[in-house]
Amino acid sequence: MNPDQVMGLGCHGPARLLAGVREHGRLDLWTQTKVYGELEPVPLPELTELAEQVRLGGRGGAGFPFARKLSAVAASVRRRNLPPVVVVNGTEGEPAACKDKMLLSMVPHLVLDGARLAAWALRAPELVVAVADDGFAEESLLDALRERRATAMPTRVVTVPHRFISGEAGALVRGINGEAHIPPGRKVRASDSGVGGRPTLVSNAETFAQLAVAAAIGPREYAMCGTEEEPGTVLLTVTGAARRPGVIETPTGTPLKEILRVCGAPTGQGVLTGGYHGRWITPEDAGQAEISRRGFEEVGGSLGAGIIVPLPDNTCALGEVARVTHYLAAESAGQCGPCRLGLPEMGRLLTGVLDGSTSPEAVRALTAAIRGRGACSHPDGTSRFVLSALEVFTDDVTAHLYHQGCGRPVRGLLPIPDGPGGGGAARLSVDWSSCDGHGLCAHILPELVRLDENGFPSIPDAAVPTWLEPQARRAVDMCPAMALRMGV
Missing domain, CATH: 3.40.50.11540 (NADH-ubiquinone oxidoreductase 51kDa subunit)
Known part of the structure; x- marks a missing residue:
């Protein structure tokens, strides 16, 4: 940020x-x-x-x-x-x-x-x-x-x-x-x-x-302030729905609701604790949580790097989570299967839940398959972020699966930087007036491209990971109809 x-x-x-x-x-x-x-x-x-x-x-x-x-x-x-x-x-x-x-x-x-x-x-x-x-x-x-x-x-x-x-x-x-x-x-x-x-x-x-x-x-x-188990103070970065976002120093044991009040932040639909490798907690749990590692763990949250992001009611929660998941997939090193294949697929499945075509159970099955198998903690951290979102935003998931969506736009309130994985990175697109559904792009770039039931490419609206850019350029160059494009 x-x-x-x-x-x-x-x-x-x-x-x-x-x-x-x-x-x-x-x-x-x-x-x-x-x-x-x-x-x-x-x-x-x-x-x-x-x-x-x-x-x-x-x-x-x-x-x-x-x-x-x-x-x-x-x-x-x-x-x-x-x-x-x-x-x-x-x-x-x-x-x-x-x-x-x-x-x-x-x-x-x-x-x-x-x-x-x-x-x-x-x-x-x-x-x-x-x-x-x-x-x-x-x-x-x-x-x-x-x-x-x-x-x-x-x-x-x-x-x-x-x-x-x-x-x-x-x-x-x-x-x-x-x-x-x-x-x-x-x-x-x-x-x-x-x-x-x-x-x-x-x-x-x-x-x-x-x-x-x-x-x-x-x-x-x-130890004159804080809890006996975790004495002293912590630094928190509070953003999201906060009218007065900022970096706040506070003793451990302080009620989370007090910090949210100071920052002018309603709990909204839920609160992200610990960052993009952390966990979401419900508004009710946010009202009970105390700021410490143990205090957040007791309500299913995570202190992590001291990040607190309450999500307001005027944005699509599931869309925000999917957007960040695509970013995390693009930010990986791409050196192991869980990152190279699993995280892009996780983003794709979440997009499917958004349009009502995919069950959240498919997302849960994927996270179970990749947890503990990465070369670093990135797949596990991303899985925590996604799974906790499915648990907290159940009403939003139901609205997208059965009621043609929640009716709220994705306002981009969870920050994503420009550059690799962010808003300024390269993206793939298809010129549908030219695409004949040859499917070659899906064979060259299976990490990002899938074919739909009619044989046409399905590409997430997400950044192309840096480690996949040469492969993506090759897919663009070899498209028989010259319909596949890559640009910012």
Whole structure:
């Protein structure tokens, strides 16, 4: 998401990550030191204990315990006798999120301080900060590095393509190593072999910022807000039906309905929690949910990357979900069957549910067939998003299956960027005045083209994945009637 589209930046409760932002705007190094103090190196055992005491989990989606990451990298360093690398993942390829970009834009020194604490403890000689090539946060980050030039450790800023999968840890490491920005296709722990083949600690920007706050105020004060199980605060990106969209810092345990009220957001038809690899919850569950990993899980939701998107009543819910599913299919690496064949088929089946020609059971059967079989978590995450939508938007599904649709337009309220998978990417179309139904396109490009009952091509209104573009051009070039077209 473009941070310019997020109008608000504020706190509901005590300001921890955003302390001083309201008074000073972007915190330069002098102001950062005035607000948070100057952090001193902390030995690895003490830093690991601090992360355990505040129960710090990764804030990029999975919530993996940060202390276990530290310990895994340290063990790998001892075993392999290689210097480690610390990587700040500020790429945030999730279209509905911009909290990490906001942190790097407004409090970059807080993120760098947290990363420097980890690097000091691990005795890492190098720090890498990865940002997307969308132009946001990079200038603020570079300014911060210039401001602390006299005391900074060697730090490299790496830009990666602004794509959904670019921020996946394996894809990020490959990109930093100069390889293709896609997951490696097999499980490789960065703690064992990451940047340059060395033990690597990878966490997102908010995680490092939280570590810096915990070190600055201590575990006792850190736990003065939030829940006992998940102390402290979280950052949320709230958009969708919100009249006052924004990035909000709030203590864990805060009722979700309170954050929606602050942002002027009705629950509408349902609320997406955790982003496009997260889950939808019903308006009733949204009224009961508390903001924490456990709180969302209790109502079938997911905290994930801190994304909250209430869907208003004036858009077609199923159409919004299908649109995002086509985007996720186009954003895959295309290196395994579940992504190359399964996700495009999932989008196609959802389009069939929209026009009443396909049962949602076909979608459920497909997700069951691909779950757990991908080279990375992308198929599983997309399946969660789709299955939860079918469970929450049952009335919309029924309207499309039995009543010629819901009568609402698809307003495109779930954000999708331009470029691969988004609105500015290449699409296939057919000139029906020329098409004779030869069917050659379906043989050349089975991932995207199906033949209908009359033998004519059926093509989803979705972006052509980058990895399929050569094949799509070949299908266009070989169309006997020159009816197949590809353009933006």
